[in-house]
Amino acid sequence: xxxVKQNSPxxxxxxxxxxILNCDYTNSMFDYFLWYKKYPAEGPxxxxxxxxxxxxxxxxxxxxxxxxxxxxxxxxxxxSQPGDSAVYFCASRGGSNYKLTxxxxxxxxxxx
Amino acid sequence: xxxxxQTPKHLVMGxxxxxxxxxxxxxxxxxxxxxxxxxxxxPELMFVYxxxxxxxxxxxxxxxxxxxxxxxxxxxxxxxxxxxxxxLYLCASSQEQTLNTEAFFGQxxxxxxx
Numbered sequence: 001x002x003x004v005k006q007n008s009p010x011x012x013x014x015x016x017x018x019x020i021l022n023c024d025y026t027n028s029m030f031d032y033f034l035w036y037k038k039y040p041a042e043g044p045x046x047x048x049x050x051x052x053x054x055x056x057x058x059x060x061x062x063x064x065x066x067x068x069x070x071x072x073x074x075x076x077x078x079x080s081q082p083g084d085s086a087v088y089f090c091a092s093r094g095g096s097n098y099k100l101t102x103x104x105x106x107x108x109x110x111x112x
Numbered sequence: 113x114x115x116x117x118q119t120p121k122h123l124v125m126g127x128x129x130x131x132x133x134x135x136x137x138x139x140x141x142x143x144x145x146x147x148x149x150x151x152x153x154x155p156e157l158m159f160v161y162x163x164x165x166x167x168x169x170x171x172x173x174x175x176x177x178x179x180x181x182x183x184x185x186x187x188x189x190x191x192x193x194x195x196x197x198x199x200l201y202l203c204a205s206s207q208e209q210t211l212n213t214e215a216f217f218g219q220x221x222x223x224x225x226x
Contacts (some may be wrong), residue, residue, distance in 0.1 A: 043116070043204075043219045
């Protein structure tokens with residue numbers, strides 16, 4: 001049973017435009033959410049996080065929005081750059097053991 | 113310094129070999145993790161160490177044996193692996209297991225079992 005779902009396996013956007021990556025979760029015990037970026041054959045790199053007490057967190061070109069009632073979060077990248085092309089994983093943690101649970105990832109391609 | 117260092121980067125081993133993966137961090141983190149990632153899949157948690165004690169074992173086969181010699185080091189001992197164990201093995205650390213902070217990942221060890 002997938003507790004963290006990224007329903008879009010891939011997304012393609014033009015350089016300079018906005019990239020929006022979506023993530024849904026089912027476990028109401030999750031209270032901390034993270035986005036990681038991953039290049040092939042490398043470890044995930046932490047991008048941005050948000051606590052369940054907030055609905056928005058911004059860091060430069062990256063903004064994460066959290067809608068707790070819908071159990072939905074999204075990552076906005078603006079403006080998108082070709083170097084942003086990578087797989088983006090949504091991850092959540094919470095519950096009694098604070099495990100980090102990952103979604104399946106979305107491959108973002110930013111075209112020049 | 114937010115670096116988690118894993119060695120080796122690549123490893124090829126036979127099914128009868130014994131090898132070890134190593135992970136090191138100097139951020140003062142007290143939680144360390146081993147994840148396994150197959151191609152086109154998300155990282156899957158294997159083990160969690162908290163304050164150098166094994167906290168979570170996600171029903172991992174005994175041919176994988178973790179060890180935490182001190183607060184900066186985490187090892188994964190491998191013995192009698194199967195070809196299906198070939199994957200990217202990722203080490204991560206975070207400030208504490210029960211604190212909602214980010215986990216930092218190493219570059220991974222690409223393991224091939226032949």
